[in-house]
Every structure is written in C-alpha cells, then in structure tokens.
Amino acid sequence: GAGVSQSPRYKVAKRGQDVALRCDPISGHVSLFWYQQALGQGPEFLTYFQNEAQLDKSGLPSDRFFAERPEGSVSTLKIQRTQQEDSAVYLCASSPRDGSGGRSSYNEQFFGPGTRLTVL
Amino acid sequence: KNEVEQSPQNLTAQEGEFITINCSYSVGISALHWLQQHPGGGIVSLFMLSSGKKKHGRLIATINIQEKHSSLHITASHPRDSAVYICAVGGSNYQLIWGAGTKLIIKP
Numbered sequence: 001g002a003g004v005s006q007s008p009r010y011k012v013a014k015r016g017q018d019v020a021l022r023c024d025p026i027s028g029h030v031s032l033f034w035y036q037q038a039l040g041q042g043p044e045f046l047t048y049f050q051n052e053a054q055l056d057k058s059g060l061p062s063d064r065f066f067a068e069r070p071e072g073s074v075s076t077l078k079i080q081r082t083q084q085e086d087s088a089v090y091l092c093a094s095s096p097r098d099g100s101g102g103r104s105s106y107n108e109q110f111f112g113p114g115t116r117l118t119v120l
Numbered sequence: 121k122n123e124v125e126q127s128p129q130n131l132t133a134q135e136g137e138f139i140t141i142n143c144s145y146s147v148g149i150s151a152l153h154w155l156q157q158h159p160g161g162g163i164v165s166l167f168m169l170s171s172g173k174k175k176h177g178r179l180i181a182t183i184n185i186q187e188k189h190s191s192l193h194i195t196a197s198h199p200r201d202s203a204v205y206i207c208a209v210g211g212s213n214y215q216l217i218w219g220a221g222t223k224l225i226i227k228p
Contacts, residue, residue: 042208
C-alpha cells in the first residue's frame with residue numbers, strides 16, 4: 001500500500017508483559033515519529049527518527065519504552081513490563097522531510113492507523 | 121493556557137448543516153494541520169496550510185496568520201463526517217503542537 005501501516009491494530013497485554021509495535025512508513029520517507037494518545041487526549045510526542053538515527057527520544061515516558069529503526073525504514077516501539085497506564089493508541093507518522101529546515105520547512109506528517117494497546 | 125486551543129470541544133448538528141470548527145494558536149508556526157480521527161484511532165491528514173484557504177470536496181480550511189487563527193468548515197454535513205477533528209501546528213522544528221480536538225456528531 002501507499003500509506004503508513006501499523007501492526008498489530010489492537011493488542012491486549014497482561015500487566016508485566018513486553019509488547020512490540022511495528023510501523024511501516026511510506027517508502028523513502030526520511031522522518032518517522034511515534035506518538036502516544038491516551039483516551040480523550042491529543043497525541044503526545046514520544047520519539048523522532050531521521051533515517052536510522054533516533055534524534056529525539058525526549059517524549060518516551062520511562063526507560064521501559066524503547067524504539068528502533070535499524071535500517072531507516074521499518075520502526076519498532078517496544079514497551080517492557082507493561083503497566084495499565086501504558087494503555088493508549090500508539091500512532092506512527094512519517095514525513096519526506098528531515099525536519100531540519102526550520103521555519104521554512106513544511107513538516108507534513110502522514111499518519112498510520114494506530115495500534116490500540118490495552119493493558120489489563 | 122494551551123498553545124493550541126480548539127473550539128468547540130463538542131459539536132452536535134443535524135445532517136446538512138454547515139459546520140465550523142475553530143483553532144487559535146499562540147506560537148509562531150510554519151504550517152497548520154487539520155486532521156480527522158475516527159473511533160478506532162487512525163488519523164487522516166485533511167489539510168496542511170500556511171496561508172489563505174484550501175478546499176477539498178465539502179471541506180474548507182482557512183488560516184489568518186496575523187490573527188493566529190484557523191477554521192475548518194464542512195458544508196452539507198453528513199453522518200459519516202462524525203469524528204474528532206484535530207488542529208496541530210508545526211513550529212520551528214519537526215514537532216507538532218496538538219489541540220485537544222473537537223468531537224463532531226452529525227445526526228441523520
């Protein structure tokens with residue numbers, strides 16, 4: 001397909017389990033973003049990749065969260081020892097730009113359908 | 121005060137009505153995005169604009185840079201337009217600043 005895809009679409013985990021969420025960005029897109037959206041809230045930035053480099057992980061809520069993009073395309077967000085507060089929709093977005101253009105850089109982001117994680 | 125404010129938070133209207141959702145922001149931006157989110161979580165980008173007006177089908181988005189305000193209009197609304205509409209602004213880097221969203225319900 002031509003868009004951003006994410007898998008699984010839905011994930012139910014028991015508290016303490018590890019989970020891995022996958023994002024397939026649009027082919028050729030340089031930038032990849034992960035967001036966390038709690039119920040009734042707007043998305044919150046988690047982390048940003050430019051190709052394979054994780055340039056910003058300031059939004060990751062704890063060291064239980066880990067993201068990688070080893071070959072600069074597919075990305076995986078891993079959550080270790082899941083807690084109930086991790087329940088949210090995890091959104092992935094990609095962008096053809098590298099985000100370094102400053103105010104003149106239109107940072108259009110293309111979003112995937114999200115993975116809804118429920119931790120019991 | 122949030123950097124991006126949307127109004128109204130919730131909107132219920134009858135099919136066929138003209139809908140307006142507003143977004144005000146307080147930061148300098150490079151672009152403003154309007155996005156649609158249906159139940160189930162997926163987000164679809166509707167518009168990205170930095171000036172003027174854009175139209176796509178029954179959707180129209182306008183932005184006034186001087187007033188730091190944007191509006192999303194839906195003409196001849198339909199129940200399938202029911203969704204959460206989110207305004208997000210792109211600043212001087214790659215990060216988006218998100219509004220809280222407007223939940224729209226169109227009744228048949």
